Amino acid sequence: MTVVLEGEEIAAVVLPGERPPNGAEVIDVSGLVICPGLIDTHSHADNVPFLAEADTSKVVQGVTTEVVGNCGFSLGPVNPADVADLQTLMGRIFPPMEFPWTSFADFLTHADAGGYVTNYAPLVGHNVLRVAAFGSLNRAPTRVELDLMGGLLQEALEAGAFGLSSGLIYPPGLFAVEEELSALSARLGSDGVYATHMRNESVHLRDSIKESLRTVAGHKGRLHVSHLKVADRAQWGQMGQVLDELDVAREAGQLVTQDAYPYTAGSTMLTAMLPPWFHDGGSEAVLARLGSAEALERAERDLAQPGSRFENLALAAGWDNVIISSTGTHRHEGKSVAQLGHELNTSPLRAAAQLLVQENLMATMVMHMMDEADVVTVLAHPQTAFGSDGLPPGTGGRPHPRTYGTFPRVLGRYVRDQGALELEDTVRRMTSLPADIFGIPHRGQVRTGFVADLVCFDPATVADGATYEDPTLAPTGIHRVYQGGHLSVLDGTWQGHRTGRRLTPARR
Numbered sequence: 001m002t003v004v005l006e007g008e009e010i011a012a013v014v015l016p017g018e019r020p021p022n023g024a025e026v027i028d029v030s031g032l033v034i035c036p037g038l039i040d041t042h043s044h045a046d047n048v049p050f051l052a053e054a055d056t057s058k059v060v061q062g063v064t065t066e067v068v069g070n071c072g073f074s075l076g077p078v079n080p081a082d083v084a085d086l087q088t089l090m091g092r093i094f095p096p097m098e099f100p101w102t103s104f105a106d107f108l109t110h111a112d113a114g115g116y117v118t119n120y121a122p123l124v125g126h127n128v129l130r131v132a133a134f135g136s137l138n139r140a141p142t143r144v145e146l147d148l149m150g151g152l153l154q155e156a157l158e159a160g161a162f163g164l165s166s167g168l169i170y171p172p173g174l175f176a177v178e179e180e181l182s183a184l185s186a187r188l189g190s191d192g193v194y195a196t197h198m199r200n201e202s203v204h205l206r207d208s209i210k211e212s213l214r215t216v217a218g219h220k221g222r223l224h225v226s227h228l229k230v231a232d233r234a235q236w237g238q239m240g241q242v243l244d245e246l247d248v249a250r251e252a253g254q255l256v257t258q259d260a261y262p263y264t265a266g267s268t269m270l271t272a273m274l275p276p277w278f279h280d281g282g283s284e285a286v287l288a289r290l291g292s293a294e295a296l297e298r299a300e301r302d303l304a305q306p307g308s309r310f311e312n313l314a315l316a317a318g319w320d321n322v323i324i325s326s327t328g329t330h331r332h333e334g335k336s337v338a339q340l341g342h343e344l345n346t347s348p349l350r351a352a353a354q355l356l357v358q359e360n361l362m363a364t365m366v367m368h369m370m371d372e373a374d375v376v377t378v379l380a381h382p383q384t385a386f387g388s389d390g391l392p393p394g395t396g397g398r399p400h401p402r403t404y405g406t407f408p409r410v411l412g413r414y415v416r417d418q419g420a421l422e423l424e425d426t427v428r429r430m431t432s433l434p435a436d437i438f439g440i441p442h443r444g445q446v447r448t449g450f451v452a453d454l455v456c457f458d459p460a461t462v463a464d465g466a467t468y469e470d471p472t473l474a475p476t477g478i479h480r481v482y483q484g485g486h487l488s489v490l491d492g493t494w495q496g497h498r499t500g501r502r503l504t505p506a507r508r
C-alpha cells in the first residue's frame with residue numbers, strides 16, 4: 001500500500017499492484033505498519049503551549065492528538081475573583097503557572113499563541129467551572145450558581161471545547177450532587193462528550209458506573225468513562241462484570257465508551273488521599289487543617305474505615321503502595337508514604353500531612369493498586385480507547401511511566417508479546433474509535449481527503465522504554481510520525497517544530 005501525501009492531506013491511497021503518481025518522492029517503509037496518528041484520549045498536558053521546552057513525551061510514541069482538560073481540570077475559564085483559589089488547586093499537579101485569561105475562548109487564544117506539539121482537543125473541566133462560579137465550597141450550587149456554571153460551559157462549547165470532564169474525587173468536584181452533573185451535561189446535547197473520573201473506582205465502583213450512566217441518560221448524551229479500573233485489592237477480578245454493565249447500557253442504546261492505560265499503578269496529586277471534608281474552603285483551609293491535631297485525628301479515623309461512597313485511596317492502595325513521585329522541592333521523591341512515616345517516626349497520614357505543608361500542597365504520587373488480569377480485561381474490550389493519563393509535563397521528579405510509554409507498551413507487551421490484543425483492532429481503538437467518540441473530524445483514518453496524521457511503526461520491535469525506576473526513557477520501534485503532512489518524528493527523534501493544531505469538534 002502507498003499513501004500519497006499532498007500538502008496537509010492524504011491525496012490517495014494506492015493499493016498494491018497499482019502505480020503511485022509519477023514524479024512523487026517514494027519512501028519505502030515496507031515491513032512497517034502505516035496507520036493513522038494515535039489519539040491519546042486522556043491527557044493532562046494542557047500546559048504544553050505555555051512551556052518553553054517542548055513536551056515530546058507523546059509524539060515520540062506516535063501520538064498526534066491529545067484530548068486534554070480531563071478529570072475536571074482545564075486551564076479555563078477563570079473568574080479573576082477566584083484566581084488564587086484556582087492557582088493553588090491547579091498547582092497541586094501543574095508546574096507553577098499564571099492564569100492571565102478569563103473566558104475559555106480567551107484561554108484558547110493564549111494557548112494558540114504558544115503552539116502545540118501534538119494536536120490539542122480540549123475539554124472544559126467541571127472543577128474549574130465550579131471554582132469560577134462559587135469557589136471550593138462543600139455544598140450544592142444554588143440555582144443562580146448552577147446557571148452561572150451552565151453559562152460558562154456553554155461559552156466553552158461555543159469557543160471549541162469537545163465536551164465536559166468531571167473529576168469527582170477532587171475538590172471541588174467531589175462536592176457535586178448528581179442533579180448538578182446531569183443539568184450541566186444536558187447542555188452538551190448529542191455533540192459533546194461527558195468524560196468522567198468517577199466518584200469511586202474501588203469499593204463503590206459499580207455504584208459509580210450507575211451514577212455516570214444516570215448523569216447522561218436523561219438527555220441521551222455521550223458518556224466516556226475515564227481510566228476505567230478496579231482500584232482496590234478487595235475488589236480485584238470485577239472488571240469483566242463492570243464491562244458487562246456498560247455493554248448492557250450500550251445494548252439499550254446509550255452512547256458509552258471508556259479508556260484505560262496499560263499499567264497496574266495509578267497516579268495523581270497527593271492531596272487526593274485526604275477525606276472530602278478536608279477540602280472544604282480551598283487550599284488555605286486545607287493547609288490550616290493539615291496543621292491541626294484535631295483535624296488529623298478525625299482524618300485518620302475516617303480513612304481507617306470503609307463505608308463512605310467517596311474514594312478512600314488510603315484503604316484502596318495501602319500506604320506501603322503509595323509512592324511520592326514529585327514534590328515542589330524534589331525531596332522524598334521515590335519513597336513510599338509508609339516509609340516516610342517510619343523516617344519521621346509518625347503515622348503515614350501525619351507524614352504525608354507534614355510533607356504537604358512543607359511543599360505547600362505541591363506533591364504527586366504513584367499508587368500501586370490494580371490487578372494485571374483486570375487491566376488486560378479492560379484493554380481487550382472492543383469499546384476501550386487508550387489514554388496515557390500522564391500528569392502535566394514540567395514538574396520533574398519521578399512521573400508514572402505511562403506518560404512516556406502507554407501506546408508502545410500496548411502494542412509491544414499486550415499485542416505482540418502476550419497476544420492478548422489483536423493488532424488491527426488495537427490500532428482501530430487508538431485512532432478511528434477515539435476520533436468517533438470525541439467528534440474529531442477528518443482524522444483517525446488513512447483515507448483520501450483526511451488530514452495526513454500518520455505513524456509508521458515496526459510491530460516486531462515496538463516497545464515502551466519507561467519504567468517506574470526510570471520513567472522518562474523513550475520507546476523504541478516508532479520510526480516516523482507525520483502531522484498534517486509534516487514529518488514530526490524520524491527514527492524516534494522529534495524534528496523540532498510544533499506542528500500540532502488546535503482541533504475543533506465536528507457538529508453531529
Ligand SMILES: [Zn+2]
Nearest residue numbers: 071197226227
Ligand atoms: Zn482522573
